[in-house]
């Protein structure tokens with residue numbers, strides 16, 4: 001079984017010391033209460049829940065999985081009770097408006113909670129995340145009546161929210177979807193169709209379900225411009241919230257899958273089910289993006305979560321496992337061998353994991369602060385810049401953290417040698433569980449295409465320029481600082497590479513229709529590593545100002561920052577070359593020759 005201890009010290013370092021988040025948050029209308037003390041209290045409570053309740057269910061949940069019988073889903077032993085504890089603790093409505101029973105806390109805090117929950121039990125975390133995404137979507141697009149009717153029950157965790165988009169023939173290309181919505185006489189719609197791969201579509205932990213379903217009206221234009229969003233409850237509730245009529249929506253089966261076995265994935269059949277339009281006709285794709293963007297950042301947090309757990313377990317194993325001798329002489333001569341931690345390659349695997357995870361956490365917190373500022377700041381210009389940064393970083397965080405999460409889980413399994421491959425240790429579960437993060441919520445390639453094809457060009461390049469300006473401003477106070485040279489110089493070189501590659505990409509996009517598709521994934525990783533380097537510059541700067549000789553924490557921060565600059569960031573050199581190699585070789589091979 002894997003171990004997990006919430007990395008509270010690191011979370012506090014980034015949140016309080018590097019970004020001074022409480023200063024930003026308490027200045028925002030509605031978040032005046034979000035002080036350091038309150039943030040710490042929430043973190044400590046969440047850590048207890050994750051370490052004491054959710055982590056112990058991770059392996060048993062994987063072994064038992066979900067069961068399906070007569071349209072009903074049973075979650076693994078202990079999940080129902082854990083979910084009740086989570087819901088009763090108010091965690092489902094952490095960021096929801098107090099008008100509907102929520103706690104009205106910032107998204108920055110939600111990220112920290114999500115990371116811990118995901119580290120403890122990735123499968124468990126997906127259930128409330130979908131409910132939270134549904135709350136956000138209804139808060140933005142629902143009528144007052146819809147909000148009052150549905151949000152409080154989602155906030156209390158009594159009802160589960162889901163996102164019903166995918167169909168057998170329509171995955172990345174949702175414009176192909178066929179589910180129909182025909183108007184009923186009473187203002188509702190009859191929804192008919194089959195959705196596949198629906199997370200949390202049916203289970204035994206809640207009393208009702210609120211499905212957000214994409215479907216087509218009879219007069220809908222073809223493609224993605226003809227999609228509307230509907231709310232389809234499992235049970236149609238009375239105004240007082242008490243449930244009555246069973247709706248014509250049911251799980252047809254559940255998927256047997258590689259990982260996340262305690263998170264149920266359903267085929268959902270809609271057979272003339274009553275649904276209600278959310279938002280405007282034919283604008284459903286834009287509407288569901290409110291939920292998807294939140295979920296995309298959440299999936300990024302899942303990648304970080306799993307990498308953190310994998311790292312913690314690999315470190316414990318590397319200190320314990322005795323094999324071979326240190327190349328520079330025995331470290332424990334009284335024993336037959338040294339711990340494998342003495343070997344440079346094992347250290348490289350552990351340091352790579354740590355350098356990436358800590359940078360990802362910092363970038364995720366920086367981005368979530370932008371989400372809060374975008375939502376609540378009084379100055380429209382500040383809100384606009386924050387929205388830009390959120391939009392720019394969403395595909396990067398989703399995709400890069402999922403990719404690195406998968407790489408790190410694999411590499412940490414390698415630290416265990418053959419024992420990593422054996423179920424008992426729990427490492428192979430981490431590798432299986434994290435793999436989905438590269439696929440769902442839009443595959444990583446779809447994210448990369450969103451970055452190069454949409455985000456870079458949006459508002460005449462305003463998002464990219466806004467990012468570069470904020471970086472430039474942050475570097476100004478570091479000019480002339482000798483103690484920061486070893487961090488700032490390699491970062492600036494990577495920044496120049498990112499700039500040059502971005503310009504190259506824009507020019508190529510005019511000449512070659514395949515240029516963006518050929519470059520997208522490498523470009524996204526180049527951007528991610530450069531953004532991580534920026535995070536390391538800021539963390540190193542803070543560590544230098546806080547080091548006092550007695551606290552090893554800050555010294556280690558500086559060492560890991562150095563590792564990142566010397567052994568990770570140079571990867572941007574080859575990524576620039578990959579991007580600039582263009583798409584010609586990719587497209588040259590004839591279809592028949594594959």
Ligand SMILES: Cc1cc2nc3c(=O)[nH]c(=O)nc-3n(C[C@H](O)[C@H](O)[C@H](O)COP(=O)(O)OP(=O)(O)OC[C@H]3O[C@@H](n4cnc5c(N)ncnc54)[C@H](O)[C@@H]3O)c2cc1C
Nearest residue numbers: 163164165166171172197198199265439440441442443445
């Ligand atoms: C466990 C699990 C849970 C899920 N949960 C949900 C859920 O709750 N709700 C929901 O609606 N869906 C859910 N999904 C569906 C998921 O979002 C889709 O699987 C995903 O969006 C990809 O769609 P697809 O599987 O049809 O792959 P396809 O779209 O067929 O893609 C196949 C491959 O082609 C690539 N590709 C496709 N189009 C392009 C393009 N234009 N350019 C370059 N490459 C391209 C993709 O990147 C991929 O590698 C879930 C899936 C799984 C496995």
